[in-house]
Structure formats: structure tokens, C-alpha cells
Amino acid sequence: MVKLCAFYLENQIEAGCDEAGRGCLAGPVVAASVILNDDLPIEALNDSKKLSEKVRYTLKSEIIEKAKAYGVGIVCEKEIDSINILNASIRAMHLAVNELNTKPEFLLIDGNRFHRYENIPHLCIIKGDGKYQSIAAASILAKTVRDEIMNQLHLEYPVYNWKKNKGYPTKDHREAIEKYGPSPYHRQTFKLLADKPNATLFDEFPEVFK
Numbered sequence: 001m002v003k004l005c006a007f008y009l010e011n012q013i014e015a016g017c018d019e020a021g022r023g024c025l026a027g028p029v030v031a032a033s034v035i036l037n038d039d040l041p042i043e044a045l046n047d048s049k050k051l052s053e054k055v056r057y058t059l060k061s062e063i064i065e066k067a068k069a070y071g072v073g074i075v076c077e078k079e080i081d082s083i084n085i086l087n088a089s090i091r092a093m094h095l096a097v098n099e100l101n102t103k104p105e106f107l108l109i110d111g112n113r114f115h116r117y118e119n120i121p122h123l124c125i126i127k128g129d130g131k132y133q134s135i136a137a138a139s140i141l142a143k144t145v146r147d148e149i150m151n152q153l154h155l156e157y158p159v160y161n162w163k164k165n166k167g168y169p170t171k172d173h174r175e176a177i178e179k180y181g182p183s184p185y186h187r188q189t190f191k192l193l194a195d196k197p198n199a200t201l202f203d204e205f206p207e208v209f210k
Helices: 053-066 078-083 085-098 133-156 171-180 198-204
Strands: 014-020 027-035 069-075 107-108 122-126
Touching: 014 085, 014 133, 027 085, 027 133, 053 133, 069 085, 078 085, 078 122, 107 133
Parallel strands: 014 107, 107 122
Antiparallel strands: 014 027, 027 069
């Protein structure tokens, strides 16, 4: 396993930021921001997509226990539809930074787009969750928190199998949308079915979005 970098610049308080759920058809986008503690290293940090669910949840507990500070930001599907998914993802990261009880001096952002947060300098890093420990920690925290949200929404709408697909555009998810129509948690501005406009789909199930 490639060892991730502990920091970008020495002797500054760095917070890593990442989001989960950007490509989903349903549910919120969730972001996290993490400032790691140099005195309490966390082994096995990596891009959350490269870890098993069991390992992610083990690391989540370790991050919460050992990190100098962490925060989570959540933007719901209605706001995603209102401001678009890019702005919603950035807003979720801002909300996550807001929750930090230690003010960072520098932000490491996974991806290539970000809006400046207050007066704190930042750096966008493509695939940063596989390069820097703080971004990896943020990716794990964002992913596990979002998965927990989708597991709860699954209890309300089990026909979409969100417990398994977590709202991503899998074959079984799209088949359920075709059969049962969209739920109130589906993102109206996303293409829910590959071969049918959303307007047509919503017209078939008008009671969902009264």
C-alpha cells in the first residue's frame, strides 16, 4: 500500500476536505473536514473507495477518537436541485469546515474546484484522497456518515434498495425508479432514467412531488 503524505506544508494547521454522494440519484451530498493529530497517528488511512465497509467504519471511530478536530456538512437533495451539485458539494465542505473546533490555517481540497472559505488559503488536489492523510480521513468520514443516512432512508423507502446501492445509479436502483417512480429524496435535476426525461417520469407519479 502506498503511504499517504502526512501534510502538504510543515508547521501549519491543515484540514483535509472531501465529499461523498456527488454522483448519486438520491439523498444528500455529505462532506467532511479533518485536522489530524500528529501525536496520534492513524494507520491504514486511504481513499475510502479502496477500503472495505468494515475497515471504513473502524477507521471512522479512530478518526473521531484521535483527530484534533473534525466536522461534517450535509446538503439535502432539494438544495442540490436548487444550486446544482458542484455548488452543493462546495457548500457542504464549507459547512464541514464551520464545524471544526480548531481553525485551520490551510485547506486541502479533494478535486479541482472550490470556493475560497473566508480568508483561509486552499489547494485543490485531484485524487487527493489517495495522496494526503487528512483528505483520506475526510473521505472516510463523509462516506460513512452518508451511508448511515442512506441506510435510514432505506427503512422509509425499501423498494429502492438504498441499503445496498446508497443512491448511486445502479441497475437495480433505476429499475425501481422505473417501476415505482421517484421518491421525495430523488434529485429532480439528475437524469433518473437513461431513456426517459424526468418531466415525463414526474408526470406519471405526480403525488410524489405535491
